[in-house]
Amino acid sequence: MRLVSNPTLGVLFPVAQPGNVTYDRRSLIIDGQRKLLISAAIHYPRSVPAMWPGLVQTAKEGGVDVIETYVFWNGHELSPGNYYFGGRFDLVKFVKIVQQAGMHLILRIGPFIAAEWNYGGVPVWLHYIPGTVFRTNSTTFMYHMQRFTTYIVNLMKQEKLFASQGGPIILAQIENEYGYYEQFYGEGGKQYAMWAASMAVSQNTGVPWIMCQQFDAPDSVIGTCNSFYCDQFTPNSPNKPKIWTENWPGWFKTFGGRDPHRPPEDVAFAVARFFQKGGSVQNYYMYHGGTNFGRTAGGPFITTSYDYDAPVDEYGLPRLPKWGHLKELHRAIKLCEHAVLNGEHVNISLGPSLEADVYTDSSGACAAFISNIDDKNDKTVEFRNVSYHLPAWSVSILPDCKNVVFNTAKVSSQSNIVEMVPENLQQSDKGVNTLKWDVFKETAGIWGKADFVKNGFVDQINTTKDTTDYLWLTTSIFIGEDEEFLKKGSKPVLLIESKGHALHAFVNQEYLGTGTGNGTHSPFTFKNPISLRAGRNEISFLGLTVGLQTAGPYYDFIGAGLTSIKIKGFNNGTIDLSSYAWTYKIGVLGEHLRIYQEDGLNSVNWTSTYEPPKGQSLTWYKAIVDAPPGDEPVGMDMLQMGKGLAWLNGEEIGRYWPRKSSKKLECVQECDYRGKFNPDKCDTGCGEPTQKWYHIPRSWFKPSGNILVIFEEKGGDPKKIRFLRRKVSGVCANVAEDYPSTGIESQGEDRNEKDNNASLVHLTCPKNTVISALKFASFGNPSGSCGSYRQGNCHDPNSSLVVEKACLNKNDCVIKLTEENFKNNLCPGKSGKLAVEAVCS
Ligand code: GAL
Secondary structure, three states: OEEEEOOOOOOEEEEOOOOOEEEOOOOEEEOOEEEOEEEEEEOHHHOOHHHHHHHHHHHHHOOOOEEEEEOOHHHHEEEOOEEOOOHHHOHHHHHHHHHHOOOEEEEEEEOOOOOOEHHHHOOHHHHOOOOOOOOOOOHHHHHHHHHHHHHHHHHHHHOOOEHHHOOOEEEEEEOOOHHHOHHHHHHHHHHHHHHHHHHHHOOOOOOOEEEEOOOOOOOOEEEEEEEOOOOOOOOOOOOOOOEEEEEOOOOOOEOOOOEOOOOHHHHHHHHHHHHHOOOOEEEEEEEEOOEOOOOOEOEOOEOOEOOOOOOEOOOOOEOOOHHHHHHHHHHHHHHOHHHHHHOEEEEEEEEOOEEEEEEEOOOOOEEEEEEEOOOOOOEEEEEOOEEEEEOOOEEEEEOOOOOOOEEOOOOOOOEEEEEEEEEOOOOOOOOOOOOOEEEEEOOOOOOOOOOEEEEOOOOHHHHHOOOOOEEEEEEEEEEOOOOHHHHHOOOOEEEEEEOOOEEEEEEOOEEEEEEEOEOOEOOEEEEEEOOOOOEEEEEEEEEEOOOOEOOOOOHHHOOOOEEEEEEEEEOOEEEEOOOOEEEEEEOOHHHHOOOOOHHHHHHOOOEEEOOOOOOOOOEEEEEEEOOOOOOOOEEEEOOOOOOEEEEEOOEEEEEEOOOEOOOOOOOOOOOOOOOOOOOOOOOEOOOOEOOOEEEEOHHHOOOOOEEEEEEEOOOOOHHHOEEEEEEEEEEEEEEEOOOOOOOOOOOOOOOOHHHHOOOEEEEEOOOOOOEEEEEEEEEEOOEOOOOOOEOOOOEOOOHHHHHHHHHOOOOEEEEEOOOOOOOOOOOOOOOOEEEEEEEEO
């Protein structure tokens, strides 16, 4: 490493010398050294450049060595040969920020990426080049894939970003999990996989290539693992290292779905098991999930939030205790690096579900991982004549084969209490919301000149080519006066079948209702009584796509749109409108005129009002708003809106839809971390809107005069829209006396050894705030969780005093669980724990 000053930044930053990256069966070898690497996925277009340095720094502070990102083809190649690398898509800038942080980077070029990103990252235009089939030996697909891959590699080379040139990129990935799909493409699939590997290798990057979940990866590339657990993975060749490209520390959400959480104890367990069983590179997918701005979310139905329950939340704040627990884990693993990578390995069975993996190097240094994979029972084991207590489903890490510095099930990191503090969109001096709205109502049905008329239906995606979520189709029917339902005052019933993803129905310009698919299943039926009058009736549908498919065999051909429309309840029975002449129009007028952008704002006649209409479909709302005070991240509460799109100052916030998940689904109060995780295991939010808050990056705001534009499809109440500031208002910790600690905080401070080994409770409030009050403190056997701790029957009455003395009015404090501090444990003989909840302000 050497320090170089950057003329634009005027600071010194470390720049690696040209680095040689190779590998052997044990690990990557960087500049001749075997490396044990913790990697973190942060996708550059899922945040904004202003957030990148902070996110990378938070990863670094969390004990991460490598940042991993996909490359987002459809964000870069907007039409064939027309490239874009501005704003959120400034890949070079992102890679340089990682470099300036002194970290490595894994570049997963794909360029097919899945990633819950629209169309799996492949540009939609490529599908419409005749004869193209994605991800097989299709000449046009391969041509464009190679051209884009080469473009990216050359760009990185020009900027000297590969490790071989002194840059941060240590690995590059081609394709993505093709091993699952190859079989569906027959011989063509096999040929394509091998072609992809050799095309990549021929790029001469000077760094190794990986292919994830590619079971027959050729010798020239490293096959890697993606899963919730990869301890049992073995590379397909004995001279390749064991690399885990996707460890999912949470999961993504779909509009109308639940909110998945993966407990930190289980994430840590999976990581520790991986390194215990010989792994050497582990990447969290995602470490910061971020936001699917605009229409970048894949589908159908992936939410705008891509928070992922990741160690860093959507807004860029560390998620505690997950982030903190993993930081401790990384520190413990790093203490084992040399012995683990260079030592002799022995595996010792210590009983059913119990094993130790011991690594001893030539200098005699020894590191051990002891695990209990029983998912119910805690166990005590003897290892080298010492007895160790292992909670169920946990790994203890002993960097010296003697002292446990970390156990995956014992969380000593603090938790944060995070609040979304509401702010009116604009405040008058008196604090009253006096916001003036400009309103523009679209007509239901065809606006302007129709695009075409056709008997029957078209595929929506083939028609819009995904230039918009919207496709209008309209027809009319004539109702004779003799229809019985007119006389009886009853209503015929509209019956719809659709391939997906959703639609809004309108009869004679009136909004009738919305039909939509569920989960990731897009086909749906829609049944609704309709009011028809004698004479001509206009029936219109606004067909919707909600993000294109992101993976699956031949996913590029999956369509959307109506397949059948009938109306039941006429004198003659049911009429089938499916083969009627339908008039089509792509998109909605406001979108076409770009009335959300500076240059398009005045292309319609807005009506100004302090009382914007509510519950009105197809309505654009525009308001001039102030930035919320302070510097906390900002969200926007859209709970009282229906469904639509939002922009601030022309920047695309994304799709909003406070669609609720079913109450019938299973959710948990408290999640049992023990046992194999799956995305349905620890869900919350049953019966609640999947996403009510929408992230607006701070950097998009000016202090005042910001233009907020909303397109509401079915009806909402814009007066209820609020900005929210994401604030850490408090911290909690819950630590037992016998929790291991890496001892780093206590170095040099303590006099006796017992104190040195004492468990520590570390509390930190956000910068510029202090611990201003204690809400709860009890040493003994308190129960409950952060926000709801309760005293048990053992309680040291001095608990609050001790904690106050250590922490009050401080930004950061440490409390030692020593006998000296907590003398009055009323349950002698049992080990106690300290639970604290404190206010930060
Ligand atoms: C993997 C895929 C990723 C992402 C992940 C789920 O199969 O490689 O791109 O889609 O699943 O979040």
